[in-house]
Amino acid sequence: MRSTSRRPKRGPEILLRRSPAEKEESMPNHVESTTEEPSQTLTEIAQPASLPRLGMAAPAFEAVTTHGKIRLEDYKGGWVVLFSHPADFTPVCTSEFLAFAAIAPELRERGVELLGLSIDSPSSHIAWVRNIKEKFGIDIPFPIIADSNKEVASRYGMVMPGESKTETSRCVFVIDPAGIVRAMIYYPLTTGRNTDEIIRLIDALQTTDKHGVATPANWKPGDKVIVPPPGTMEEVEARLKAGFECTDWYFCKKSV
Ligand code: BEZ
Numbered sequence: 001m002r003s004t005s006r007r008p009k010r011g012p013e014i015l016l017r018r019s020p021a022e023k024e025e026s027m028p029n030h031v032e033s034t035t036e037e038p039s040q041t042l043t044e045i046a047q048p049a050s051l052p053r054l055g056m057a058a059p060a061f062e063a064v065t066t067h068g069k070i071r072l073e074d075y076k077g078g079w080v081v082l083f084s085h086p087a088d089f090t091p092v093c094t095s096e097f098l099a100f101a102a103i104a105p106e107l108r109e110r111g112v113e114l115l116g117l118s119i120d121s122p123s124s125h126i127a128w129v130r131n132i133k134e135k136f137g138i139d140i141p142f143p144i145i146a147d148s149n150k151e152v153a154s155r156y157g158m159v160m161p162g163e164s165k166t167e168t169s170r171c172v173f174v175i176d177p178a179g180i181v182r183a184m185i186y187y188p189l190t191t192g193r194n195t196d197e198i199i200r201l202i203d204a205l206q207t208t209d210k211h212g213v214a215t216p217a218n219w220k221p222g223d224k225v226i227v228p229p230p231g232t233m234e235e236v237e238a239r240l241k242a243g244f245e246c247t248d249w250y251f252c253k254k255s256v
Pocket of ligand 1: 092093094
């Protein structure tokens with residue numbers, strides 16, 4: 001059950017007049033404008049003004065990385081998988097970095113660049129990458145953002161205060177060539193991500209874009225795709241005559 005001991009007693013004005021300790025806990029750019037009695041603690045509701053949203057422009061940033069300074073804008077025209085991990089020199093994160101390094105060539109074939117991030121310093125990232133090379137014999141081929149001041153992390157809502165106030169959770173943002181957020185995945189600190197799923201997700205998004213279709217549960221390349229459901233009676237008739245593989249008027253598949 002959620003604790004109510006720190007729940008504010010009044011409406012939104014109290015959220016704008018917080019104690020220094022509460023300000024310290026919260027992330028920048030947060031303004032809550034609800035007129036209802038808050039049902040969460042201040043820490044829980046503290047969020048940047050605009051978190052990433054599917055179908056909206058990915059929040060812009062400039063950052064220091066293991067490959068030098070980058071701007072998200074530099075990646076326009078290609079796909080980006082921006083992912084956060086809790087901390088350098090931790091075992092689950094290390095297993096994930098080995099897995100991300102393994103899929104980097106497959107992603108690059110699909111026009112996708114990886115971009116890692118944690119709230120660690122450039123020196124920590126460099127030392128960890130060197131350690132991974134020394135202990136596992138694997139090069140980490142993609143840049144890792146050193147987000148020591150949490151600037152990118154707070155813009156993307158990567159810190160989940162209920163899990164940790166000092167580490168980013170395991171977030172994945174798929175950003176398309178136009179800079180639009182197309183998918184988001186959030187995993188907890190304790191669960192390493194499935195990189196096959198990330199490739200499957202990219203394949204599904206690129207298939208959707210290329211053919212104007214949707215993809216069913218557990219779809220993988222080569223499987224039939226879903227023809228988006230018709231919106232009018234006329235479209236239903238056209239659909240049924242089109243030669244798709246229809247189980248019913250709303251459930252049609254085809255090969256691409
Ligand atoms: C890890 O990467 O091993 C890890 C990081 C934070 C919490 C739990 C595990």
